[in-house]
Amino acid sequence: MPDWIIRGARLLGANPTDLFIVGGELVDSAPIGAQVLDADGLIALPGLVDLHTHLREPGREDAETVETGTLAAALGGFTAVHAMANTEPVADVAGVVEQVWRLGVEAGHCDVHPVGAVTVGLRGEQLAELGAMADSAARVRVFSDDGHCVHDPLLMRRALEYVKAFDGVVAQHAQDPRLTEGAQMNEGAQSARLGLAGWPAVAEEAVIARDCLLAAHVGSRVHFCHVSTAGSVEIVRWAKRKGWNVTAEVTPHHLLLSDDVVASYDPVFKVNPPLRSSEDVEALRDALADGTIDAVATDHAPHALEDKETEWAAAAFGMTGLETALSVVAAAMVETGRLDWSGVADRMSVRPARIGRLTAQGQPLLPGAPANLVLVDPSARVVVDPSTSASRSRNTPYAGRELPARVVATFLRGRPTVLDGKPA
Amino acid sequence: MTTPATTLPQHLLSAGDLSREGALLILDTAEELARVADRPIKKLPTLRGRTVVNLFFEDSTRTRTSFEVAAKRLSADVINFSAKGSSVSKGESLKDTALTLEAMGADAVVCRHGASGAPHRLANWIRGSVVNAGDGTHEHPTQALLDAYTMRNRLGRIEQLRVAIVGDVLHSRVARSNVLLLSTLGAEVTVVAPPTLLPVGVEHWPCAVSYDLDGVLPKSDVVMMLRVQRERMYGGFFPTTREYSRRYGLDARRMATLPDDAIVMHPGPMNRGVEIAAEVADSVRSTIVEQVANGVSVRMAVLYLLLGGAYPDEIARSAHDFAGASVA
Amino acid sequence: MSVHPPARPPQRPVTGDPAAARTVLDAADVGRALTRIAHEIVERNHGAGDVVILGIPTRGVSLAQRIGARVSAIEADGAGGDASPGLPIGSVDVTMYRDDLRLRGVRALESTDIPADGIDGKVVVLVDDVLFSGRTVRAALDALSDLGRPRAVQLAVLVDRGHRELPIRADYVGKNIPTSLTETVHVLLDETDGRDAVLLGPADLERRDAR
Numbered sequence: 016m017p018d019w020i021i022r023g024a025r026l027l028g029a030n031p032t033d034l035f036i037v038g039g040e041l042v043d044s045a046p047i048g049a050q051v052l053d054a055d056g057l058i059a060l061p062g063l064v065d066l067h068t069h070l071r072e073p074g075r076e077d078a079e080t081v082e083t084g085t086l087a088a089a090l091g092g093f094t095a096v097h098a099m100a101n102t103e104p105v106a107d108v109a110g111v112v113e114q115v116w117r118l119g120v121e122a123g124h125c126d127v128h129p130v131g132a133v134t135v136g137l138r139g140e141q142l143a144e145l146g147a148m149a150d151s152a153a154r155v156r157v158f159s160d161d162g163h164c165v166h167d168p169l170l171m172r173r174a175l176e177y178v179k180a181f182d183g184v185v186a187q188h189a190q191d192p193r194l195t196e197g198a199q200m201n202e203g204a205q206s207a208r209l210g211l212a213g214w215p216a217v218a219e220e221a222v223i224a225r226d227c228l229l230a231a232h233v234g235s236r237v238h239f240c241h242v243s244t245a246g247s248v249e250i251v252r253w254a255k256r257k258g259w260n261v262t263a264e265v266t267p268h269h270l271l272l273s274d275d276v277v278a279s280y281d282p283v284f285k286v287n288p289p290l291r292s293s294e295d296v297e298a299l300r301d302a303l304a305d306g307t308i309d310a311v312a313t314d315h316a317p318h319a320l321e322d323k324e325t326e327w328a329a330a331a332f333g334m335t336g337l338e339t340a341l342s343v344v345a346a347a348m349v350e351t352g353r354l355d356w357s358g359v360a361d362r363m364s365v366r367p368a369r370i371g372r373l374t375a376q377g378q379p380l381l382p383g384a385p386a387n388l389v390l391v392d393p394s395a396r397v398v399v400d401p402s403t404s405a406s407r408s409r410n411t412p413y414a415g416r417e418l419p420a421r422v423v424a425t426f427l428r429g430r431p432t433v434l435d436g437k438p439a
Numbered sequence: 440m441t442t443p444a445t446t447l448p449q450h451l452l453s454a455g456d457l458s459r460e461g462a463l464l465i466l467d468t469a470e471e472l473a474r475v476a477d478r479p480i481k482k483l484p485t486l487r488g489r490t491v492v493n494l495f496f497e498d499s500t501r502t503r504t505s506f507e508v509a510a511k512r513l514s515a516d517v518i519n520f521s522a523k524g525s526s527v528s529k530g531e532s533l534k535d536t537a538l539t540l541e542a543m544g545a546d547a548v549v550c551r552h553g554a555s556g557a558p559h560r561l562a563n564w565i566r567g568s569v570v571n572a573g574d575g576t577h578e579h580p581t582q583a584l585l586d587a588y589t590m591r592n593r594l595g596r597i598e599q600l601r602v603a604i605v606g607d608v609l610h611s612r613v614a615r616s617n618v619l620l621l622s623t624l625g626a627e628v629t630v631v632a633p634p635t636l637l638p639v640g641v642e643h644w645p646c647a648v649s650y651d652l653d654g655v656l657p658k659s660d661v662v663m664m665l666r667v668q669r670e671r672m673y674g675g676f677f678p679t680t681r682e683y684s685r686r687y688g689l690d691a692r693r694m695a696t697l698p699d700d701a702i703v704m705h706p707g708p709m710n711r712g713v714e715i716a717a718e719v720a721d722s723v724r725s726t727i728v729e730q731v732a733n734g735v736s737v738r739m740a741v742l743y744l745l746l747g748g749a750y751p752d753e754i755a756r757s758a759h760d761f762a763g764a765s766v767a
Numbered sequence: 768m769s770v771h772p773p774a775r776p777p778q779r780p781v782t783g784d785p786a787a788a789r790t791v792l793d794a795a796d797v798g799r800a801l802t803r804i805a806h807e808i809v810e811r812n813h814g815a816g817d818v819v820i821l822g823i824p825t826r827g828v829s830l831a832q833r834i835g836a837r838v839s840a841i842e843a844d845g846a847g848g849d850a851s852p853g854l855p856i857g858s859v860d861v862t863m864y865r866d867d868l869r870l871r872g873v874r875a876l877e878s879t880d881i882p883a884d885g886i887d888g889k890v891v892v893l894v895d896d897v898l899f900s901g902r903t904v905r906a907a908l909d910a911l912s913d914l915g916r917p918r919a920v921q922l923a924v925l926v927d928r929g930h931r932e933l934p935i936r937a938d939y940v941g942k943n944i945p946t947s948l949t950e951t952v953h954v955l956l957d958e959t960d961g962r963d964a965v966l967l968g969p970a971d972l973e974r975r976d977a978r
Binding site: 199202203204205206207208209210211212213215279280281321324325326327328329 | 555638
Binding site: 479485 | 863875876878915
């Protein structure tokens with residue numbers, strides 16, 4: 016594997032410096048005969064870590080595969096992604112998580128860390144073999160029934176207790192099923208006008224409140240997927256103030272889009288949790304800025320064309336997001352002055368790595384650290400064109416929209432996966 | 440300069456898309472066209488050569504027939520495309536249906552669908568005009584237009600008319616369209632329902648809200664009763680139909696508390712005995728029968744105004760040939 | 768993303784600036800012409816017993832009212848001062864029967880008001896302000912045929928400016944004004960424009976034909 020000299024990169028947005036890569040690690044002196052990358056004007060961040068991605072393989076390879084999904088991830092600046100368990104078959108046994116992990120290794124675009132299901136078949140009735148998945152080659156540490164809520168309080172309690180044995184964490188998809196039966200979009204003035212069944216904020220907030228209390232009671236940590244409302248933010252803030260081990264993530268789209276866009280009835284905007292009000296968007300931005308929300312996680316949800324090009328009620332929930340995540344965060348947080356690049360590194364790499372217990376990711380870019388890094392051009396502006404996406408699916412809500420910042424290069428353990436914005 | 444062509448949007452998807460001028464234009468045009476029903480020859484040649492497709496994903500003989508009669512009275516070709524059973528569940532998607540209609544050369548598609556927003560999606564995929572004949576729980580603009588027409592016909596005006604809309608507002612597309620259109624036309628609207636049947640966000644609507652039917656009736660010039668489905672009982676919206684009727688049903692006793700000239704309307708089909716008593720439905724105050732006739736006139740007006748002139752591309756082509764026309 | 772054409776552009780009729788036009792008939796001339804037409808109608812039809820006067824909107828309606836009033840007065844005089852039973856006067860809107868609907872954005876409808884006894888077996892006198900290509904009258908004839916079966920249809924116009932495109936001729940003409948296609952005729956009436964006059968002036972857009 017060739018050595019690299021990265022010249023004049025602004026580390027976390029600070030003054031330009033040189034980075035040297037030898038044998039997959041950062042070193043403190045320039046190697047001889049190395050490849051040189053001119054990083055003038057570029058910002059260097061630790062490789063991004065996504066706590067929440069849907070790679071769809073096994074089962075829905077028409078929408079995405081581990082190969083295409085991880086390539087999209089690398090182009091978005093990610094060096095590690097957590098692949099959610101709602102595949103077909105569900106990733107609720109060691110065999111499936113190992114298969115997904117191996118596919119990631121073979122594809123080689125970024126590290127794939129499979130998420131194990133909390134309950135068998137995501138049915139919410141019986142705990143899956145969490146220990147076996149933790150011990151497998153995939154070394155699962157994050158468990159989630161994402162797509163479904165673990166709504167039985169007793170089962171959630173047991174899961175929170177059980178994962179303590181291997182330092183695992185339950186990532187809850189907070190959605191009370193009874194309050195959201197048939198729900199299509201955020202419940203509010205827009206849903207009343209558009210005649211779409213409403214998804215009340217309380218359906219998310221009530222579950223978050225309950226699980227913060229449960230986690231505190233049993234002395235466990237808990238993580239909340241895709242937090243989307245101002246009320247959820249307040250509850251998480253309250254729990255953290257009490258010293259409870261609660262973490263939370265937010266998606267890029269919930270930082271940028273409000274439910275006003277649903278007026279077109281275009282299902283590209285249909286997502287779970289739904290886009291919320293502009294007040295919620297503001298509260299989420301504030302929470303990510305002050306650290307109440309720990310991480311940005313894409314919830315990249317690719318869907319085949321026929322599942323999105325239809326009337327709203329019949330469309331699938333979800334948006335793609337790996338390739339646009341950094342640009343959306345730049346638009347919502349950096350350009351608005353709420354977060355600097357050092358903060359972006361913290362929320363998109365350092366903290367997600369810590370939550371996922373990934374020791375080789377999210378490390379400070381200092382000699383001795385693994386060379387997982389991304390080079391970003393902060394001044395670039397790109398118009399999003401879904402037809403050029405590396406993802407197999409086209410359901411991005413940003414089609415035709417101009418976004419700031421562009422990933423120029425991504426390095427995975429010293430090997431470039433992306434150079435000049437294209438697969439290396 | 441505004442002309443009829445610029446007063447109306449290309450599609451009729453929501454009553455909220457109509458300006459006051461546009462809505463009045465439709466009503467005035469309908470009034471003129473209503474006379475066609477009294478002639479021996481109930482036909483006008485105006486839409487000859489235009490194709491109107493009735494795309495009904497939901498059963499509705501009444502509305503579909505109304506549009507069919509309206510289109511035929513204007514000499515348009517009518518194609519009835521009943522997509523029930525060939526909808527998404529059977530594999531032919533809304534988009535595929537749209538492409539088929541394009542191939543048929545549909546100038547207008549009258550679309551009724553069970554999903555809110557389906558006509559909006561359709562409008563993206565076809566060249567012609569889309570007329571929303573009822574989408575999910577969203578809107579039913581031509582119903583609101585014929586309701587407004589009926590009010591104006593019976594009571595001589597709409598401005599400052601006190602209108603009470605009573606019933607399952609939460610699930611009613613008729614309610615949404617009526618609230619929007621009536622407020623555009625200057626009426627004072629009050630929605631009356633149990634709290635469970637009012638949407639979160641109704642406080643932002645251009646209408647007043649009340650839970651008390653008896654308090655609202657003596658101050659209403661028009662009472663519009665909405666259909667209430669018995670199945671709502673199982674969603675916890677009200678305990679029993681008996682309790683619903685007792686608190687929100689329009690019976691003869693309540694009808695007697697109305698002002699002398701007040702009228703009672705219902706978009707149909709009625710649940711006699713639930714939201715409306717038989718003797719009320721059959722009383723002289725009731726406009727239920729004339730609403731049906733008015734529906735044809737209003738739909739003729741809509742089809743004429745959307746299809747009766749040139750499309751923008753036709754205007755562009757003909758602009759080369761001459762410098763516009765005037766009466767001569 | 769919608770693939771639809773933008774909102775329809777407004778179309779305006781060909782006009783000219785009335786200020787640049789010269790007066791061909793003044794108010795008195797108009798009155799005299801209408802009086803003469805009324806006499807001719809009564810003479811030609813041997814009295815107005817079977818006559819129904821229908822104006823073509825917009826200005827044809829005002830003219831029909833005026834001609835109708837004069838005919839009634841003539842009949843009353845002829846009957847020794849007894850007021851004749853009301854001469855049926857109405858209007859027939861031709862918008863729905865025009866042959867050029869697809870050349871412009873959609874037009875608002877005017878009113879069709881047929882007197883109570885209808886037109887079957889009657890002599891219908893159509894009234895319009897200007898006779899030009901003849902297409903409006905053709906449309907009016909089509910409208911009439913859907914409304915009943917008159918015994919005869921006659922045409923009265925205030926101005927005949929020539930350039931017929933169809934075999935249509937007027938029975939009663941207020942004034943023949945030969946014009947070129949670069950000119951336009953303005954008919955002003957008290958009911959719609961505040962004064963009576965017929966003006967001839969330049970058209971602001973050249974016509975290729977008499978539409």
